[in-house]
Amino acid sequence: MNPKNFQNPHSKEVIENLKIPEGTFSFTFSADKLFEKDLGGIIYEIVAGEIYYRLEKDNNVNLKYYRSSPGTGTKVATVNISDLSYSEGIRIFMTWKPENISLHITNTTGDKKVLTGEGENSNKKFRVAPDGGVIQIGDDNVQTMGFEMYVGGKPFIQPTARDNWQSKVDAINLLFDSKSKSEEKRWESVITNMALVIMVTGFESYCKTRFLEMEKEGKTLNFSDLLNSFSTKLEKENNIEEYIIEKARENNVSPLKYIVDKKRIDFQNFKRCNTAFKKGYNISFFENLNIPTEKIDLIKEVIKYRHRIVHYSMYEASFNMEDHSADPIFVQVQFGRKCLSAFEDFVIELHNKTF
Numbered sequence: 001m002n003p004k005n006f007q008n009p010h011s012k013e014v015i016e017n018l019k020i021p022e023g024t025f026s027f028t029f030s031a032d033k034l035f036e037k038d039l040g041g042i043i044y045e046i047v048a049g050e051i052y053y054r055l056e057k058d059n060n061v062n063l064k065y066y067r068s069s070p071g072t073g074t075k076v077a078t079v080n081i082s083d084l085s086y087s088e089g090i091r092i093f094m095t096w097k098p099e100n101i102s103l104h105i106t107n108t109t110g111d112k113k114v115l116t117g118e119g120e121n122s123n124k125k126f127r128v129a130p131d132g133g134v135i136q137i138g139d140d141n142v143q144t145m146g147f148e149m150y151v152g153g154k155p156f157i158q159p160t161a162r163d164n165w166q167s168k169v170d171a172i173n174l175l176f177d178s179k180s181k182s183e184e185k186r187w188e189s190v191i192t193n194m195a196l197v198i199m200v201t202g203f204e205s206y207c208k209t210r211f212l213e214m215e216k217e218g219k220t221l222n223f224s225d226l227l228n229s230f231s232t233k234l235e236k237e238n239n240i241e242e243y244i245i246e247k248a249r250e251n252n253v254s255p256l257k258y259i260v261d262k263k264r265i266d267f268q269n270f271k272r273c274n275t276a277f278k279k280g281y282n283i284s285f286f287e288n289l290n291i292p293t294e295k296i297d298l299i300k301e302v303i304k305y306r307h308r309i310v311h312y313s314m315y316e317a318s319f320n321m322e323d324h325s326a327d328p329i330f331v332q333v334q335f336g337r338k339c340l341s342a343f344e345d346f347v348i349e350l351h352n353k354t355f
Helices: 012-017 161-177 185-216 223-229 233-237 240-250 255-261 270-281 293-311 333-353
Strands: 023-029 041-048 051-057 062-069 073-080 090-096 101-107 114-118 125-128 134-137 149-151 154-157
Touching: 012 041, 023 041, 051 090, 051 125, 062 090, 062 101, 062 125, 073 101, 073 125, 161 185, 161 333, 185 255, 185 270, 185 293, 185 333, 223 240, 223 255, 223 270, 240 255, 270 293, 293 333
Parallel strands: none
Antiparallel strands: 023 090, 041 051, 051 062, 062 073, 073 114, 090 101, 101 114, 125 134, 149 154
């Protein structure tokens, strides 16, 4: 069972086009047993970077279109074709955009009836492995919470940027919703400080992971400008870019992955993180994100405050004790929730801008 209207569905041109944020992939399909019940299987699948497309038929004459990427997760659109008249074949249109996917099917002759299925989040999830293989996580009636794979003691598949961030949010809310037997203020300060540390760690992890995912999803990267912004004058004079490209080739990774792994970019530093996104992908935290200035300022202050918690005391009770001109802000759960809201708004807005 193969698409029949193009000769090389895995050509470089097709794969590159499948990486764009919004598009339609169409083909004509013909199989004698297409409308038979109790006969299912994969009709078509293709990998484009870390994006996976799959069309399959189940035993109930449903065609299911899956699209999975690190940024959007796995979505599925389903169409039942049992009422579709069939002669020489059917025409299939698989569409996608950052918000959702859809599947449109029509017969090639006759009344040209069009059947449409809109996408929804799928319990059956897919991830593209570093070796190009595809891993299925969960199934139609099986939900999974988190997934990691190690091979030879080394990370092989790690959570996506969005999944990683959501796990931090869930953990923070669990802390905020917990109750102390004594209900003393010291307990509330410790809980909130722990949550603030997790927020900053989550911010760093999300930004770093999403920064790498974008390259694999086909986003245009300005590597030269990026590297120049994180190189010394001496390094530039000694042609650091050629050296990085050669070392990346030796390690079988992209130049971007190489400099990130070497910690050349500090994603926990808000200013440097912004520089990386602006120079690499032309996304400025200040110019392109619809986030109020006060929330940006709060995020920057929480990142700065984290150092005090980690290196001095988890019992810190005043967030702004260094600002003698301002009213004190006490480290309490209510304040922690305000901080979490600012971080969540930032991550959602940045995530949407990365497509």
